[in-house]
Amino acid sequence: MEDLKSKLKFLRESEVKEIVEEAKKQAAKIVTDAHAKTDEIKKREIERIMKNVQSIETKDLEAAKSEQKRRMMNLKLQLIEASFAASLDRLKQMVDELSPIYRSSLENLTVEAALHMTGSEFEAIISPKDSEFLRKKLKQIEKEVSTAKNIAVTLIISAEPLRSIGGVVVRSCDGKQIFNNTLEARLANVRQEKLPEIANVLFGGAEP
Amino acid sequence: MLTGRLASSSRRVIDVSIDDIRNLVAKEKENETQLKEAQEEASRIIEQAERQAKVILKDVEDPSYFPSLHEQEIRRVEERKKVWETECDKALEKVKNKAARNRQKTVDHIIKLVFGGQKTNGRSQIEAEVSERK
Numbered sequence: 001m002e003d004l005k006s007k008l009k010f011l012r013e014s015e016v017k018e019i020v021e022e023a024k025k026q027a028a029k030i031v032t033d034a035h036a037k038t039d040e041i042k043k044r045e046i047e048r049i050m051k052n053v054q055s056i057e058t059k060d061l062e063a064a065k066s067e068q069k070r071r072m073m074n075l076k077l078q079l080i081e082a083s084f085a086a087s088l089d090r091l092k093q094m095v096d097e098l099s100p101i102y103r104s105s106l107e108n109l110t111v112e113a114a115l116h117m118t119g120s121e122f123e124a125i126i127s128p129k130d131s132e133f134l135r136k137k138l139k140q141i142e143k144e145v146s147t148a149k150n151i152a153v154t155l156i157i158s159a160e161p162l163r164s165i166g167g168v169v170v171r172s173c174d175g176k177q178i179f180n181n182t183l184e185a186r187l188a189n190v191r192q193e194k195l196p197e198i199a200n201v202l203f204g205g206a207e208p
Numbered sequence: 209m210l211t212g213r214l215a216s217s218s219r220r221v222i223d224v225s226i227d228d229i230r231n232l233v234a235k236e237k238e239n240e241t242q243l244k245e246a247q248e249e250a251s252r253i254i255e256q257a258e259r260q261a262k263v264i265l266k267d268v269e270d271p272s273y274f275p276s277l278h279e280q281e282i283r284r285v286e287e288r289k290k291v292w293e294t295e296c297d298k299a300l301e302k303v304k305n306k307a308a309r310n311r312q313k314t315v316d317h318i319i320k321l322v323f324g325g326q327k328t329n330g331r332s333q334i335e336a337e338v339s340e341r342k
Binding site: 004005008009012013015016017019020022023024026027028030031033034035037038041042045046049050052053056057060061064068071072075076079082083084086087090091094101102105108183186187190194197198201202203204 | 231232235236239242243245246247249250251253254256257258260261262264265267268274277278281282284285288289292293296299300303304306307310311313314315317318319321322323
């Protein structure tokens with residue numbers, strides 16, 4: 001009988017133990033599931049937020065990059081313009097000071113203009129203060145152009161004053177052709193043709 | 209004394225008295241109480257686990273949890289943008305400084321181009337304007 005009692009006690013105790021163990025297992029699962037659910041929600045939400053933020057970041061940075069490019073381009077254009085303005089001032093100064101480089105160029109500018117035109121009779125429109133200098137060089141210019149064109153060329157100084165800081169406008173005597181070799185025209189051509197080269201000089205070179 | 213016979217799990221037949229049966233019933237009642245207590249303990253354990261789970265989930269179920277993360281990330285982007293803009297400003301400043309250093313050299317180069325390309329080089333170098341009057 002005692003044996004039976006002890007067996008019954010054992011069975012009951014086992015059952016009690018099993019109930020508590022089962023509850024502990026369930027409890028552990030509830031906690032584990034909660035952690036898993038939290039991790040899953042966190043992961044999903046973080047992915048969603050990061051995707052959203054990444055899209056904002058990309059958009060913002062792209063806009064900022066475009067803005068930077070625009071600012072950089074504007075700045076470079078301003079600086080190039082400033083260089084051209086400074087060059088124009090230098091040209092005016094050279095003309096005013098009757099610089100030998102300018103005087104020698106004036107002769108060459110006249111020859112170049114006449115060489116690019118057809119015919120043999122030309123007039124040079126120049127600034128009044130350059131007329132005396134060019135008048136002295138007329139025969140030499142005529143000779144140079146005549147030799148190059150292989151025809152007898154005549155060149156006179158026009159009574160019409162040049163409306164420019166310097167240089168020359170050569171016109172055929174029949175008025176049909178005109179070659180604008182003023183300093184402004186040449187500067188404009190430099191701007192049009194040589195901008196990359198000038199930008200390279202202005203912005204190039206090693207860092208100090 | 210009343211006696212009876214009981215078969216044990218080991219299939220032995222044992223003699224029991226009524227008192228034994230009474231004792232067994234009393235014991236069984238005691239055991240039922242233990243069982244009930246065990247079930248209550250189990251319920252407590254599970255309830256506690258559920259409370260713990262609620263606490264664990266509270267963070268992510270809190271409506272301010274993710275918006276704050278979002279704001280934090282947006283602030284990070286703003287910071288990155290500010291850093292980038294500062295770098296850009298520095299780059300602009302560098303360009304300005306370089307241009308200031310090269311200004312004289314550039315003006316000299318432009319002047320050279322304005323006076324260059326005359327005579328033989330002609331239009332291939334400097335395209336001066338030629339217009340024909342009809």
